[in-house]
Every structure is written in structure tokens, then in C-alpha cells.
Amino acid sequence: MKKFTTLLLGFMFSLALAQAPAGYYNGTEGLTGAALKTKLSAIITAGHKDNGYDGLYNGYPTTDSDHYYENDGTVLDMYSENPSGTDPYTYRHGIKKCGNYSVEGDCYNREHVVPQSFFNQQAPMRGDIHFVRPTDGKVNGMRSNYPFGAVNNPSFTSKNGTKVGPSSSPGYGGTVAEPIDEFKGDIARMIFYFVTRYESRLSSFSTGNMLGGSAYPGLQAWERDVLLAWSTQDPVSPTEIERNNASYIFQKNRNPFIDHPEWVQLIWGSQTLDTQAPSAPTNLAVVSTTTASANLSWTASTDNVGVSYYKIFVNGSFHSNSNVPTATVSGLAQGTTYNFYVIAVDAANNASAQSNTATGTTLTDTQAPTAPLNLTVSSVGSNNIAVQWTAATDNVGVTSYDIYVNGELMGSTSSTSTNIANLNPLTTYSIYIIAKDAAGNVSPQSNAVTATTTALSENCGDENFETIPPSSSNYSTYNWTSNGISWTSEDSRTDQTINGRAITIRDGFITALSVPNGIGNLKVTTQLKFSGSAGTLKIFVNGTDTGKTVPYSSTVTTTTVTDINVAGPVEITLQNSSTTNRVAIDDMSWTCYAPSASVNESSASKNAISIYPNPVKNGELNVSGKNLSEIKTAQIFDFTGKLVQTASQPFKNSGKIALKNLPKGVYILKAGNSTAKFIVE
Numbered sequence: 001m002k003k004f005t006t007l008l009l010g011f012m013f014s015l016a017l018a019q020a021p022a023g024y025y026n027g028t029e030g031l032t033g034a035a036l037k038t039k040l041s042a043i044i045t046a047g048h049k050d051n052g053y054d055g056l057y058n059g060y061p062t063t064d065s066d067h068y069y070e071n072d073g074t075v076l077d078m079y080s081e082n083p084s085g086t087d088p089y090t091y092r093h094g095i096k097k098c099g100n101y102s103v104e105g106d107c108y109n110r111e112h113v114v115p116q117s118f119f120n121q122q123a124p125m126r127g128d129i130h131f132v133r134p135t136d137g138k139v140n141g142m143r144s145n146y147p148f149g150a151v152n153n154p155s156f157t158s159k160n161g162t163k164v165g166p167s168s169s170p171g172y173g174g175t176v177a178e179p180i181d182e183f184k185g186d187i188a189r190m191i192f193y194f195v196t197r198y199e200s201r202l203s204s205f206s207t208g209n210m211l212g213g214s215a216y217p218g219l220q221a222w223e224r225d226v227l228l229a230w231s232t233q234d235p236v237s238p239t240e241i242e243r244n245n246a247s248y249i250f251q252k253n254r255n256p257f258i259d260h261p262e263w264v265q266l267i268w269g270s271q272t273l274d275t276q277a278p279s280a281p282t283n284l285a286v287v288s289t290t291t292a293s294a295n296l297s298w299t300a301s302t303d304n305v306g307v308s309y310y311k312i313f314v315n316g317s318f319h320s321n322s323n324v325p326t327a328t329v330s331g332l333a334q335g336t337t338y339n340f341y342v343i344a345v346d347a348a349n350n351a352s353a354q355s356n357t358a359t360g361t362t363l364t365d366t367q368a369p370t371a372p373l374n375l376t377v378s379s380v381g382s383n384n385i386a387v388q389w390t391a392a393t394d395n396v397g398v399t400s401y402d403i404y405v406n407g408e409l410m411g412s413t414s415s416t417s418t419n420i421a422n423l424n425p426l427t428t429y430s431i432y433i434i435a436k437d438a439a440g441n442v443s444p445q446s447n448a449v450t451a452t453t454t455a456l457s458e459n460c461g462d463e464n465f466e467t468i469p470p471s472s473s474n475y476s477t478y479n480w481t482s483n484g485i486s487w488t489s490e491d492s493r494t495d496q497t498i499n500g501r502a503i504t505i506r507d508g509f510i511t512a513l514s515v516p517n518g519i520g521n522l523k524v525t526t527q528l529k530f531s532g533s534a535g536t537l538k539i540f541v542n543g544t545d546t547g548k549t550v551p552y553s554s555t556v557t558t559t560t561v562t563d564i565n566v567a568g569p570v571e572i573t574l575q576n577s578s579t580t581n582r583v584a585i586d587d588m589s590w591t592c593y594a595p596s597a598s599v600n601e602s603s604a605s606k607n608a609i610s611i612y613p614n615p616v617k618n619g620e621l622n623v624s625g626k627n628l629s630e631i632k633t634a635q636i637f638d639f640t641g642k643l644v645q646t647a648s649q650p651f652k653n654s655g656k657i658a659l660k661n662l663p664k665g666v667y668i669l670k671a672g673n674s675t676a677k678f679i680v681e
Contacts, residue, residue, distance in 0.1 A: 020248075020259050028263075032271040034216035036263060040256045041199045047252040048197070050124035056110050060134050061093045062246040068239045073661040075108055076239065078183040079139035079162050086414075088159035091134075092660075094646055096479050101137035102470050104159055107479060111135040113187055114194045115145035118206045125198060129247050130255050131190040142177075147210035148187055149176035149226050171222030174209055185234025188227035189257040192264060195219055196256070217268055224268055231257070231264050232347055235309045235321045262349035270305075274348035278303035281310065281325065281342045281352065286360030291334040291396060291439055294360045300325045301344035301352055311343045313354070334439045335364035365439040369394035372401060372433045372446040378417070382425040383516040384641070385451045388417035392435035392443050402434045402664075403639065404445070409679075411639035411665030412436075421641030422516070422569075422668050422677075428452040460517045460568075460592040461485060465503050465585070471495040475506055486513040486643060498527050498556055498586035506582050509540075509575040514637050514670065518568030518593025522561045525587045526552035532581035540573040541566045542672060543632050550574060552583045567593045569670060571635075608674050615679040621657040621669065623676075628655055631672040639666050 028039050051059065066076045069083060074090040081087060089105035098109035113131045126132075139158045149169035156164040160180055167176040179187055195202065195211065195218030203213055212218045219227070236258055244258040257264055266273070284298040301307050312319045312327055315338055319329055322342075332338060339359050344352040373390040380386075392398050403410045403418055406429055410420060423429060430450050435443035462483065469478045473495045479488050491508025494501070503510055519541060528534065536549035541564060548561050572590065576583050609625035616622075628651035636645040636659075650657050650671065657669075662680050669676050 020254055024254065025256065025260070032266045032273065034267075037196050037199060037216055037218070037267045040263070041196050044193075044197050044253040044256060048124065048128075049252040050127055051129070051251055052123070053110070053127040056127055056129055056132055056134075057094070057097065059129050059247070059250040063129055063243050063250060064134050065093070066090075067242060068237075071661065075134050077108060077135050078133060078179055078186065079111075079135045079143075079158055080104070080160050081182070082160050083180070083182045089136075091136075092644060095643060097477060098137040101141070104136055104138045106469070107137045107477075108134050109137045109140055111140045111143070113190045114211070115208060117145050118208050118211060119198075119201070119204075125194075128194075128197070129251055130197070130253070131194050133190075144177075145208055146175050146177045147172070147208060147220075147223055148191070148230075149178060149223070151176060151178040154178075169222060169226050171225070172209060172220070181234060183234070184230035185232075185236065186240055188231040188234075189236070189240070189255060189261070189264070191219070191223075191227055192231070192257045192268075193255045196267075197253075219268075228264065228268055231261065232308050233323060235345070236261050237321065238318070260349070262347065265347045269347065274305050274346065274350060276304045277350040278307050278344035278346050278352040281344055281355035284340065284342055284355040284358045286340065286358050289332075289360050289362045291363045291365040292332050293328055293330040294332060294338065294340065294362065295326070295328050296340055296342070296358065297326045298342055298355055303344070303346045303350075305346055305348070307344050308347045309345055311345060311351070313341050313343070315339055332362050334362050337361045365396055365437065365441065367395045368441040369398050369435040369437050369443040371444040372416075372435050375431070375433055375446045375449050377431075377449050377451045380451050380454060382454045383423050384419055384421045385423060385429060385431065385453065386417070386419045387431055387433075387449065389433055389446060391416050394435070394437045394441075396437055396439070398435050399438050400436050402436065404432050404434065405429050409665060412663055419640050421639065422637065422666075423453050425453050425517070426455050459589050460519065461512060461515055461572075462589040463487070463512070464499075464587055465501050468494050468501060468503055471501075475508075478503070485515060487511065488513065493582075496529050496582075496584045498525055498584050500586065502527075502584040502586040504529055504582050504584045505574075505576045507576065507579040509573050510585060511571060511573040512588075513571055513643055514569045514635065514641060514668075515572055515590075516569050516641075518566050518570050519564050519572060520562075520591035520594050522550075522564055522572070522590045523558065523588070524550055524561075524574070524585060525556060525558045526550060527556045527584045527586075528552050528554045529582045529584050532578070535576075535578055535581055535583075537583065537585075538575045538577065539564065540571075540575060542571050543573075552581075558587070564590075565593060569637075569668070569675060571670075609669070609671055609676050611669065611676050611678045615681040616659070619659045619661075621659065621678065623651065623655050623657065623669070623671065625671075625674065628671075634669060634671040636662070637668045637670065638662075 064076045066074050091108045096107045098107035101107050111133050116126050119125045142156045142164050149167045151163040151165040152168040154163035154165035163178045167173055199215040202218055210223050240258050244255050248254045278301040281301050282299045287295045287297050310322045339357050341354045341357045343354050369392040372392045375389040378386045378388050400412045400414050402412050430448050432448040433446040467482050468480050471494055473493055475491050475493050477490050489503050489510040492503055492505045496502050496504040534553035536551050539546045539548045550559050609623055612622050634647045634650040638644050645660050664680050666679055
């Protein structure tokens with residue numbers, strides 16, 4: 001959902017870099033049609049740096065982070081973003097990369113807007129970030145290699161409204177994909193970029209009922225007409241400008257149709273140079289307001305060719321576009337007066353004079369939600385307490401619930417239940433909940449409940465792999481959660497069994513993330529599958545080779561490895577270094593770390609870390625401790641135990657970690673073998 005305050009911050013940053021470097025487009029003056037397209041091809045080819053297919057994930061945190069809608073730093077996915085409401089699911093960069101998927105929200109991967117099968121997965125096309133976006137794996141798979149067009153009777157519709165089905169676009173009757181309106185222009189300009197950047201190679205590509213076989217126009221006529229309409233319908237947005245700037249830094253070339261959207265018409269449209277601007281919009285008025293939005297209307301502009309869209313400005317800063325002479329400006333602060341004006345723009349990017357200024361004041365919501373009711377404890381473990389409650393009510397709407405433990409804010413949730421993790425065994429905790437609305441009004445606190453965590457049992461972990469992803473013979477990365485522990489496996493498959501379902505790794509690993517209470521002894525069952533020779537799996541804890549191994553052979557073998565003894569939370573990994581042996585793993589369990597086994601206590605103390613100031617300030621962690629530069633990975637977990645941020649070699653250049661828009665609450669930093677609690681206020 002769009003939020004005005006965060007949009008302004010993101011867009012003002014983008015605007016400062018919105019223009020291409022001086023002289024970047026020299027030589028394009030006066031050109032149209034094929035000549036302009038060929039000149040642009042030379043310009044954006046000359047500086048292109050190929051970072052490779054694997055390098056795309058390194059670029060996405062800068063090119064495809066959400067700084068415009070929720071502004072939460074999650075992956076900005078065209079196939080799951082809901083521009084006017086809550087996203088059905090979100091992804092954090094580097095977490096839940098595909099891997100296999102069965103439903104939406106399982107994982108994200110790399111979507112080639114122009115399918116890579118068209119160019120046989122060749123470089124540099126395969127790794128060109130200008131048209132390869134991070135998207136949900138399931139929707140990416142459903143889109144397949146279909147061209148883009150209009151769909152009336154979809155056979156598949158994603159949770160944000162992306163459709164796949166028979167084409168209703170004139171000139172083509174096959175299967176097509178149709179994104180939501182918010183991203184139609186984005187996709188059009190990415191495809192226009194592709195057929196311009198690679199025009200000299202188009203004759204060697206498959207057309208896929210989408211591309212043309214020659215440099216100009218480079219597209220099938222029907223697809224060209226669809227994309228021309230979409231580029232006008234959905235003008236360049238702040239997110240595209242930000243992405244173009246970040247992509248330029250990443251791979252040293254630009255999408256010219258974001259910098260100069262008028263070139264789309266000059267190349268594929270009328271090719272007539274239009275220099276006449278539309279008339280100014282008139283009679284702009286604020287029709288109504290709510291606590292967070294204003295509804296605007298105005299009299300349409302006129303133009304010698306036609307008005308394409310209107311730019312809406314709030315307090316002198318660009319807010320959004322509208323294709324019609326009405327708009328709802330959302331994300332405003334309550335009880336605040338705003339000044340609005342609009343500007344008309346035509347297809348040649350000529351802009352009118354600004355309209356009259358209209359002033360409106362948002363309403364004020366001072367009514368707090370009711371208190372949440374019936375807070376109860378649903379389950380208790382040695383390091384966690386799960387609670388649930390009856391929803392609060394509000395005159396506008398409840399947006400979140402704050403979770404307090406022993407009077408300390410632990411975090412927030414939008415649901416009416418949560419699991420509170422990272423607690424101590426045999427400890428009594430008092431818990432209550434507070435409801436909040438969009439205006440920041442706070443309810444009375446709920447009833448308080450008290451619960452005492454249990455003593456540590458013999459086993460701290462027990463995984464039988466029955467809930468791993470659906471059976472598949474594909475070697476890939478898989479992610480799942482079982483018994484409160486997050487798991488990931490690489491170069492693995494899910495179709496083999498031992499005592500039931502098992503995970504099978506080839507030249508890869510299986511890892512249990514953020515295991516509470518450490519590890520003492522490890523027990524696991526293994527079997528060599530298919531062909532190969534007997535061998536061993538290495539055991540890593542917190543990324544460090546323990547020197548201990550687990551044997552495997554064609555015979556089902558259960559092994560207990562003793563005296564690993566590392567205090568928690570820990571990360572436990574079994575690694576198969578063979579490139580050919582396929583080893584199935586089942587019934588993996590481990591005992592808790594016993595304090596009397598002091599093998600690693602001295603090293604843990606030696607490498608202890610601390611965070612200052614705490615609560616943290618300015619969105620960054622300042623971390624002190626010995627041997628920081630030797631730490632390979634840092635992980636941050638929220639109050640539920642969910643991994644929310646990772647960083648590789650976090651202290652290579654400084655003792656700071658930049659936080660990725662973490663909401664208020666209590667978090668655990670795990671860096672190497674050490675952990676520390678910190679608070680975000």
C-alpha cells in the first residue's frame with residue numbers, strides 16, 4: 001500500500017539522481033524511428049557490464065527493494081505487490097530464494113520478462129538486470145514463457161491479480177500473461193529496452209510470438225501495440241526511476257525509456273515530433289478527506305494529440321500519476337493541511353503549466369481502539385510461549401497489536417495470535433497486548449497472563465522431515481519450518497525415503513537455523529542413494545568445522561556424535577562435499593548444550609559481543625567485541641524467532657550493521673558464536 005511520507009523520502013532521493021549523466025544520450029537529437037533505436041542501442045551497449053546470472057541477487061537489494069509502497073525494504077515483486085492494500089506475502093532479500101515451490105509465497109526467483117529460452121540462456125542477456133526481476137516462484141512458473149497481453153478469462157490469477165490465460169488482444173489468440181495495471185508500463189519499458197539493447201542479435205533469437213526477427217521494429221506488431229498502450233496507461237513511476245539509477249550503478253547502463261518515455265512514441269508510434277504542451281488542468285478541488293487521504297477532481301486538459309496522464313503534487317513534491325481527472329491521494333497525516341496541484345503530460349512528455357492550487361485538511365481520529373480481550377496462553381515450551389486473543393475494535397480500523405513481556409515491548413503483529421521466542425527455560429513471564437490504529441491511537445492494555453517456560457528436555461531438536469516441501473527429484477534449494485526451527489537445504493531433493501520422508505543432498509548441505517539452547521550430542525540416520533561409495537558428512541556449528549563427521553553407506557545407518565557442546569542459539573549444518581554421492585538424511589535430533597560441558601565456554605566468552613547504544617539509534621547497530629573482522633555471517637531474529645536479516649562479512653570494514661527497516665521491538669543478533677539482545681524504538 002502506498003504511503004505518502006515514505007514515498008516522499010524515497011522519491012526525493014531518486015529525483016536527485018533521476019537524470020542520466022551529462023552527455024549520456026549525445027547524438028540522439030532529431031532522430032526518430034529505426035535511426036533513434038539504433039543510436040540508443042549503441043549508447044546502452046557501450047557501457048554495459050555483465051555481472052552474471054548469479055550476480056543478480058547481489059544487485060536486487062538496491063534495485064528491487066520496496067521504498068514506495070510499504071517502505072519496508074522487502075523484495076519489490078510485481079507479481080505479489082498490492083498497491084492499494086496489504087501484500088499477500090513478502091520476501092526478504094537473500095531469504096527464501098527458490099528452490100522449489102508449490103504455492104505462492106514459498107520462495108522467490110529471477111523472472112526474465114523476455115524469457116531466457118528465446119536466447120538460449122546466453123550471456124549477457126541472461127544476467128541483464130534491466131529486464132530480469134525478482135518475483136514469486138509460483139507466479140513466475142505460471143507465466144512461463146508466454147508473451148504479455150490482455151486476458152479476459154484467466155486460467156490462473158495470482159493473489160495480487162496477475163493473470164494467465166487466452167489472449168483478448170487483437171492480432172493474437174494464444175496464451176498470454178497480464179500483470180496488474182500498476183506494472184504494465186514497467187513491463188512495456190523493460191521489453192522496449194530489451195529489443196533496443198539487443199537489436200543486432202534479434203535475428204538469432206526465437207520470437208516466442210513476441211519478438212520480431214529484425215532489428216526494427218524488433219517486436220511482433222500485436223505485441224508492439226499492447227506495449228505502446230501499456231506504456232501510456234502506466235507512466236514512469238518513482239520506483240522505476242529509482243530502479244534505473246540503481247541499475248546504472250550496478251551494470252553501468254540505463255533504460256532510456258525511463259529517462260525519456262517520449263522516445264517510445266518516436267520509435268514505435270507516430271514518429272511525429274510533438275512539441276506542443278497540453279493546456280493546464282483547471283478547477284482542481286479537494287472533494288473530501290479522511291484521516292489519511294484526500295479525494296481530488298479537476299477539469300481535464302486538452303492537447304493537440306492527446307493527454308496521456310496527470311502528475312499530482314502535494315506540498316510541492318511529486319506524489320503519483322493518474323490517467324483520469326480524479327485521484328485519491330493516500331498516506332497523509334491526520335489533522336494536517338496540504339496544498340495540491342496537478343500537471344498534464346502528453347505522450348511526447350510535454351508538460352502543461354500547473355493547475356490552480358487546492359487546499360484540504362485531513363480529518364483527525366482521536367478515538368482509540370478497544371482493549372484486546374481474552375488473552376490466553378495456547379502453548380509453552382522451554383524457550384517460547386504462544387498466546388492468542390480476541391480482536392480489538394476501532395471506529396476506523398485496528399492496524400497492529402504490540403506484544404509486551406514483563407513490561408517490555410517485544411514486537412508487533414497484525415494477527416490475533418503470536419509465538420514469543422528467545423525466552424529462558426524455567427522462567428516466569430507476564431504478557432499483555434495493546435491494540436493500535438492507523439492514527440497511532442493506543443488501546444487500554446488487555447488482561448495480563450502469566451506463564452512459566454518448561455525445563456530443558458533431553459532433546460533440543462527432533463526432525464523427521466515429514467513436513468519438507470513436496471516430493472521432487474529436482475536438485476535445488478528447499479526451505480521449510482518444523483517444530484519452531486527454520487531449515488534450508490542446498491543441492492538437494494525431496495523424493496527419497498528412509499524411515500519415512502527424507503532430505504537427500506548431493507554437493508550441498510542441510511542447515512538448522514537459530515537452534516535455541518545449543519547442541520550437545522547429535523543423532524542422525526543416513527543412507528547412500530542410487531550409486532557411489534561410502535563416505536562421511538562434515539558437521540559445522542555456527543559455520544565452523546567441528547572436526548566431527550557422520551558416516552554413510554548404502555546400508556541405513558544411525559549415528560550418534562557426542563561432545564559437540566556449543567552453547568546456543570546455534571546453526572547446525574551437515575555438509576556433503578561429494579559431487580556425485582547422493583546422501584539421504586532422516587530422523588535428525590540433538591541434545592541441549594550442558595553447561596558442565598565447558599569445552600566452548602572460554603571461546604564464547606573471548607568472542608562476546610555487545611551493542612551500543614541500546615536501544616539502537618539511527619537504524620544501525622554499533623557492535624563491539626574481539627575478533628569482529630573474523631565473523632563470517634551475522635543474523636538478526638525477531639521476537640518470534642523468525643530470521644529477518646542476514647549479512648555476510650558484516651564487520652569487514654566497520655563495527656556497524658545497517659538495519660533494514662525493522663519495526664519497533666526486541667531482536668537477537670547472532671554474530672559468529674555470540675549473541676546479543678537489542679531493542680529498536
